[in-house]
Amino acid sequence: MKPLHTFALANLALVACTGGDPAITEPLVVSGPTVVADHLVWVDHTTARVVWVDVDTAVQAAALEREEVTSAVFGPDRVVALTGGARPAAVSVRIPGGEVEAVELFAKFDRAFVAPSGRYVVALHDARLARSTPLVAVNHNEIAVIDLVDRTATRVALDTESTSPRNVIFSSDETRAAVVLDAAVVVVELGGEGIVRVPLKLPNGDRLTPEQVVFAPDSEYLFLRTSGTPDVVALELLGQGAAATGILNFLAVPGAQRLLDLAVDEDDPDHVLAVFRGDEIPTIAARLAADGDVSRTRTVELAGQASRLELLDNRTVLLHGSPDTIGSAGNAFVGGWDLEDDLVEQDNLAGPTMGPAAVGGTSAFFVHSAESGNATALTALALRRDALRLNVALRPVVLGGIVRDYAFSSNDERVVLGVDIVREDSGAAPLPSRPYGEPNDTTGAIAVVDAETLGIETVVLDDSIQHVGVIGDRIYATHGGAFGDVTFVPLASIDRASARRVDGVLLTGLFDRIAGGER
Amino acid sequence: MSALGLFLLVSTSSAGLASTSSTSVEVTPRPLSERVRADAAPASSTPTLAFDRRPEDAGAAWGVYTRVASQIPRGDSNIGTVSSVGALVGFEVGAEYAPWSPVDGLSFELGASAGLQTRRILQTADAKLGVMALQASAVYRRPIWSFFGAYARATGAVNWGHFSVAESQGDYEIDDVAVAFSAAGALGAELLVPVGYTAIESLERADQWISFHLEVGYAVYTPFDFDEMRRDLPNDSEPQRIATSTVDAGSLRLDGVLWRMGAAFRF
Numbered sequence: 001m002k003p004l005h006t007f008a009l010a011n012l013a014l015v016a017c018t019g020g021d022p023a024i025t026e027p028l029v030v031s032g033p034t035v036v037a038d039h040l041v042w043v044d045h046t047t048a049r050v051v052w053v054d055v056d057t058a059v060q061a062a063a064l065e066r067e068e069v070t071s072a073v074f075g076p077d078r079v080v081a082l083t084g085g086a087r088p089a090a091v092s093v094r095i096p097g098g099e100v101e102a103v104e105l106f107a108k109f110d111r112a113f114v115a116p117s118g119r120y121v122v123a124l125h126d127a128r129l130a131r132s133t134p135l136v137a138v139n140h141n142e143i144a145v146i147d148l149v150d151r152t153a154t155r156v157a158l159d160t161e162s163t164s165p166r167n168v169i170f171s172s173d174e175t176r177a178a179v180v181l182d183a184a185v186v187v188v189e190l191g192g193e194g195i196v197r198v199p200l201k202l203p204n205g206d207r208l209t210p211e212q213v214v215f216a217p218d219s220e221y222l223f224l225r226t227s228g229t230p231d232v233v234a235l236e237l238l239g240q241g242a243a244a245t246g247i248l249n250f251l252a253v254p255g256a257q258r259l260l261d262l263a264v265d266e267d268d269p270d271h272v273l274a275v276f277r278g279d280e281i282p283t284i285a286a287r288l289a290a291d292g293d294v295s296r297t298r299t300v301e302l303a304g305q306a307s308r309l310e311l312l313d314n315r316t317v318l319l320h321g322s323p324d325t326i327g328s329a330g331n332a333f334v335g336g337w338d339l340e341d342d343l344v345e346q347d348n349l350a351g352p353t354m355g356p357a358a359v360g361g362t363s364a365f366f367v368h369s370a371e372s373g374n375a376t377a378l379t380a381l382a383l384r385r386d387a388l389r390l391n392v393a394l395r396p397v398v399l400g401g402i403v404r405d406y407a408f409s410s411n412d413e414r415v416v417l418g419v420d421i422v423r424e425d426s427g428a429a430p431l432p433s434r435p436y437g438e439p440n441d442t443t444g445a446i447a448v449v450d451a452e453t454l455g456i457e458t459v460v461l462d463d464s465i466q467h468v469g470v471i472g473d474r475i476y477a478t479h480g481g482a483f484g485d486v487t488f489v490p491l492a493s494i495d496r497a498s499a500r501r502v503d504g505v506l507l508t509g510l511f512d513r514i515a516g517g518e519r
Numbered sequence: 520m521s522a523l524g525l526f527l528l529v530s531t532s533s534a535g536l537a538s539t540s541s542t543s544v545e546v547t548p549r550p551l552s553e554r555v556r557a558d559a560a561p562a563s564s565t566p567t568l569a570f571d572r573r574p575e576d577a578g579a580a581w582g583v584y585t586r587v588a589s590q591i592p593r594g595d596s597n598i599g600t601v602s603s604v605g606a607l608v609g610f611e612v613g614a615e616y617a618p619w620s621p622v623d624g625l626s627f628e629l630g631a632s633a634g635l636q637t638r639r640i641l642q643t644a645d646a647k648l649g650v651m652a653l654q655a656s657a658v659y660r661r662p663i664w665s666f667f668g669a670y671a672r673a674t675g676a677v678n679w680g681h682f683s684v685a686e687s688q689g690d691y692e693i694d695d696v697a698v699a700f701s702a703a704g705a706l707g708a709e710l711l712v713p714v715g716y717t718a719i720e721s722l723e724r725a726d727q728w729i730s731f732h733l734e735v736g737y738a739v740y741t742p743f744d745f746d747e748m749r750r751d752l753p754n755d756s757e758p759q760r761i762a763t764s765t766v767d768a769g770s771l772r773l774d775g776v777l778w779r780m781g782a783a784f785r786f
Contacts, residue, residue, distance in 0.1 A: 021599050028641035046641055057764035429752075429760040431691070462761050482643045482686050483693070485750075487761060502764040503750040504693040507684060511597045511745065511769030 022046050022067075023510070028482055030506065031072040037095045038472050041079055042484055043072035044506055050079050050093040051509075055474040055488050057502040061509040062098040064091045071111045075118025080148070082123055084108040090121055090146045090153065103151050105144055113168035115177070120190050121146040122177050124165040140165065143179060145188060160184040160197060166210070171219035176237065178215065178222050183207035187222060187237060187246065194244030198235055200226060208233070214262050218269040221290040222246075223262055225274075230256045232274050234290050249292040253299055255279050256286075260307045265339070267315070271296070275309045275319060285309065285319055285337055300344050304333025310359045315339050316383045316390065318357075318364055326355035326367075326405065334366070336383045336390045343390040349379045350396055358415045360408035363451035365415040367403050376403040376419065380451055395454055399447055409470045409491065413451040416475050418465035421445050427460040427496070446475055448494055457494040461487050462501070483507050580621030582730075586611040586781025588632060590738060592773045600771075601648035601682070602636035607773060609634025609650065611781065615658070621728060621785045622668060622711055628656040632676075644686045648771070652678040652701070666711050672734060674703040680743040682768065683751065694751045695768065697743040703777055705736025715786065730783040738777045742770035 029045035041052040048064040068084035080092045088105040090112070109123035123144040141158040143165065158165075162181035169178045170190075179186045187196040200208035208226035215222055224233040232251040239245055256276035263273045270291070276284040283302035289295075306319035307330075316338050321331025330353035335346040351368040358365040362384070368377040378397040383390065401419035408415050420442045423430070428443040444465030447458045463479040470476070473492060479485040484505030490498050590607040592598045599605055613630015635649045654676035662668040678701055683694035715727025747765040754760065 021597075023640050024599055024638065026641070028643045059764075059766050427758055429756045429758050431752075482641075483684070496758075496761055499761045500764060501761045502766060504684065504748055504766050507693060507748055507768050508766045509769050510600060511771045 022048075028506075029069075030482075030484075032074070033467075033478060033484065033486070034074040035469060035471050036074050036079060037077045039095050040471065040476055040478075040486060041074060041095055042506060043069065043079055043081055045069040045072070045081075047510075048081075048083070049509065050081070050095075051484070051506055052095050053484075053486060053502060053505050054096065055471055055476070057486075057488060057500050059502060059505050059508045060096065060098060062093050062100055063509075064093070065100060066091055066102065068108075070109065071123075073112045073114040073121065075114045076116065078118050078148070080112060080114055080118075080121050080146075082109050082112050090123065090144075090148070092148050101148070101151065103146050103148065103153050105146075105153050106155055107138075107142070107144070109144060111165075113170075113177075115170040115174045115190070116172070117174055119147065119149050120170070120174060120177065121148060122168045122179065122188075124168070124179065127164055143188075145177070145190065147191065156188055156195065158184075158186045158195075158197065160186060160199060167213065169213045169215060169222075171215040172217055173219050176215070176219050178213055180210045180213050182209055185210060185213065185222065185224065185235065187235070187244075189240065189244065192241055194239070194241045196235070196237060196244050196246040198246060198248060200224075200228075200233070202228065212262050214264055214272075216269045216272070216290060217264055217266045220269070221272070223264070223272045223290070225259050225262050230259050230276060232259060232262065232272055232288055234272065234288075234292065236291065249290075251288040251290075251292060251297075253284055253286045253288070253297070255281060256284055261309050263309050263311050263317075265311055265315070268339075273309055273311065273317060275306055277305070277307075282306075283319065283333075283335070285317065285335075287339065298342060300337055300342060302333070302335045302344065303346055304335065304348065305331050306333055306335055307331065308357070310357065310364070312359070312362050312364075312383055314362050314383065314385060316362070316385065318359065318381070318383060320353070320357055320364070320366070322353040322355065322357045322366060324356055326403075329354060334381060334392060334394070336392045338385055338390045343385070345383075345390040345392045347392045347394055349394065350377060355403075355406075358406050358408040360410045361413045361451070363413055365406070365408070365449065365451070367406065367417075374402065374422070375400050376417075378403075378415075378417075378449065380415075380449065380454055382451065397449060397454060397456070399456075401445060404444070404465050405467045407469045409448075409475075411470070411473075412491070414491075415449050415451065416468050416470060417447045417449070418468035418477055419445045419447055420464055421460070429462050444477060444479070446477055446489060446494070448475070448491070459489055459494045459496055459499060461496075461499070463487075578620065578726075580617045580626075580726075580785045582615040582617070582621070582626075582783050582785035584611070584613055584615060584628070584630070584730075584781055584783035586732075586779045588634070588777060588779040588781075590634070590773050590775060590777050592775035596772050596775065597769075598636075598771070598773070599638070600640060601638050601646045603638045604636075607634045607636055607648070607650060611654070611779070613654070615783065615785070617785070623660055623662055626658045626660065628654075628658060630654055630656075640684070644684045647681075647683045647685070649681045650678050650773075652676040660709070662711075667708065668711060669706070669708050670732075670734075672703075672705045672707065672736065674701075674705070674738075676701045676703075678740070678743075680745075680771070682743070682745045682748075682771070684748075692751050693748050693766075695745040695748045695765075697745050697771075699741045699743045699773070701738050701740040701773070703736050703738035705734040705777065705779065707732050707734025707736075707779070709733075726786065728785045730785060731781075732783065733780040734778070736777050736779075738774065740773045742772045744770050746770075 032042040039052040051061045066083035072081040088108040089102040110126040164182040167180040208228040212225035222235040234249040236247040258277040283306045286299040310318045319335040323330040332349040382393040401421035406417040423443040444461045485503040487501040611632040615628040617626035656674040660670040685692035709732035713725030716723035746767040
């Protein structure tokens, strides 16, 4: 028996060599997929890798070469991951080249926010996140401003009474970033030293909790929707560097009871658009002067309850009551407001909406639950303006199946929907382990609806769909596999013969993580 | 060692001859490959040392073997992705041919092996690696004592590896098959127990043996390139499946120390 013991011990001794591999010991944690530079990108936190696939289904992977990924954000041409461990860093991976660059950080951070250009990243601590490692002393009023071009990380002390950073908003010219805390906003100059700290406390001591923050297109104003007031809080930003300061204005609308949504007009940086619930009027839409000049305030009153506003390409405002998430019930009211002539048009959809509106160009699509359990009703809305009036055109469409996700293809004003349908006789391939007719045996289909003609093209896929989107001239649909299963379909040829699928994207390079020296 | 040789001699005699107990036999230590016939006169030749093989021991022999083997790859091989014991454990069966002597000199083996390892990865899926191989070996044996010998083995093999990942929640797996070639060298020791004899004049010469052996060595492999991982579904379904692309899971190298232990029957 002695050789047997020796044999077993020799084998078992190697367990220690592999036991520390996170691929074995840790659960799979993934960020994404998100479209970056016309690629679909995942960040695998567990194995510290970035994996991306192009529309031709070619998959690549790059190792972050660091451990303990705490957060990942997706820029226009790169992915940035915050890592912890002994040497905290912000590691960026360019897509599709795969070049990896790291900027050392002075502390481990929990969350990151990336500027639209991808140059700046703001990292902050988040006390709400569960930690895998014991918490050491952390100053929640400390953030890092990371410049990925100059490869620098600057420590910025927020010095507020708040302890919970919630969000970071970047101005469109990327000269400023607003760090949103639970009862304060701090505006930080990117690439400069100016800091404007704005405690959001009323004279009676009540706190205003920011719920929505938007920069004016010229970055001179910051507009806030807060929980404690129906007014739009406008922060005018003055000066730069050490002389930076701000002036706070409360932009009020008579009769407003609650502020529901904010938006800015790229062509009109001196105003902010807002929608309110009124005391007696269901909805008030307002165009408010940022500097508080009430003489330039314009309001319109709407008969239905709208909670969201969207600025369309023809400078008309779409007001609607759709919820923020798919599956939530919203309001059936829709309205249009022409900003040039204050023309207003109102209507009601066929039923309550069941998800956010898909908006693009001058059109929008609303999803309702259909009367039949296996169908979904859509309403295509077009806001057209003729010489005399604004016209809200509503056209219903009914799709077989249950809509799981949808996205607007801005290129050609088409909405792409991922729908669950019954697999049997659908045209989908059967699953060997799940014969036709089994309960809940569904598959996915993509439906593409043209906003103008309402022409519908569909293609049945081989599995249910989780998310759909558009990358260039292709539709992508992700399926339920934990390792990333995707089907691509050309917008120009929506059929099964043109579709291409790849499964297990996150398995790419699984064996090379150690052998290839990536870790 | 002589005492053990004596024990084996007596015990095997009692099994083979029922009348041994009533026969006077001069018990003399001899190589296991021969023994005195119970009904014959005592051998007159000089006692033979174990390593002192006589020409009549020579002769071709065949054999079959079965072994358990373990490939213990280097720490950077990523074998842990598929093996909870850090090794690939398998079984081997095959045949051997010794052209000159079953216990001494060169012999050749041809056989097959199969091993399977599974491991849960990312708390999400089961990774499974199966390796089957056709292997050929050349073995050179030298007896040390009558029942004990040492040998050196050189092995070449062609290996088929099947790697699959099956998600817990899903109803399919993603897999690929890769081929790798390997070469290995090993040193081992074997315990030979004669179990069959042929009568030659006054002696019975052993012509059947059971070998128990243990060896250790090192193997080098070309990498298993699992570069065409795809969902394991039939291509001939109706309607046909949407065309799928593959993903490259990378290369798995099994270079490292190996162990084998097993038994062989030679005749």
